[in-house]
Amino acid sequence: MTASSPRLRFKTRLLAAIVICSNVLGNFSLSRGMRSGGAGNPFLAAVLNPWVALGVSLLILWMLSRMTLLSWADLTYVLPVTAFGYVLTALMGRLFLGEHVSPGRWTGIALIVAGVVLVGNTPIRTTRPGERRSA
Numbered sequence: 090m091t092a093s094s095p096r097l098r099f100k101t102r103l104l105a106a107i108v109i110c111s112n113v114l115g116n117f118s119l120s121r122g123m124r125s126g127g128a129g130n131p132f133l134a135a136v137l138n139p140w141v142a143l144g145v146s147l148l149i150l151w152m153l154s155r156m157t158l159l160s161w162a163d164l165t166y167v168l169p170v171t172a173f174g175y176v177l178t179a180l181m182g183r184l185f186l187g188e189h190v191s192p193g194r195w196t197g198i199a200l201i202v203a204g205v206v207l208v209g210n211t212p213i214r215t216t217r218p219g220e221r222r223s224a
Contacts, residue, residue, distance in 0.1 A: 097161065097213065097214070098213060100161065101158065101161050101162050101213045104154055104157060104158045104161070105158060105162075105167070105170050105171060107150075107154045108151060108154045108155045108158055108171050108174075109171055109173055109174040109177065110177075111147045111148070111150040111151035111154060112147075112148070112151045112171070112174045112178075113174050113177040113178050113181060114144075114147050115143075115144045115145070115146075115147030115148035115150070115151055116144065116148070116178060117144070117178070117181045117182075117185065117186075118140050118141070118143040118144030118147060119140070119141060119144030119145065119148070120144075120182075120186065121140045121144075121185075121186065122135065122138040122139070122140025122141035122142075122143075122144055123135060123138075123141065124186075125138060125140065155167075155171070158171075161213070161214070162213045162214050163213065163214055163215055163216070165208075166208060166211065166212075166213050166214070169204050169205060169207075169208035170205055170208055170209055172201050172204065172205060173201070173202070173205045175198065175201055176198050176201055176202055176205075179194065179195075179198055
C-alpha cells in the first residue's frame with residue numbers, strides 16, 4: 090500500500106472517526122457519571138456508576154485506536170484532524186449537559202474547524218513506514 094493509496098485514506102479516515110467518537114462519547118459519559126454523584130463515598134459511587142464504566146471503556150478504545158492511527162499516519166495529520174473532537178465535545182456539553190459555551194470558545198471552535206479542513210486535505214503520510222527524515 091502506498092502512502093497515498095485510496096484504501097489507506099479510507100482506513101485512516103474511518104479510524105480517525107472512531108478516535109474522535111470514542112473520545113467525545115467517553116468524555117461525555119465520564120462527565121455525566123461523575124456529575125450524578127452519590128451518597129457516601131464519592132470514589133465508590135464513581136466506580137459503581139455505569140456511566141463512568143462506559144466512559145472509561147470508551148476512553149480505552151480511544152487510546153488503542155489512536156495508537157493504531159498514529160502508526161498509519163503522520164502525527165502532523167492525526168493531531169489536527171482528531172482535534173475535531175473538541176468541536177463535538179463542546180456541542181455535547183452544550184446540548185446534553187447544559188453547559189454554557191462563551192462566544193470566545195465558539196470562536197476558538199471555528200478556528201479548529203478551519204484547521205481540520207486545511208489539514209484534512211493534505212497527504213495522510215509523507216514518509217514510508219520505517220523511513221525517517223533527517224533534521
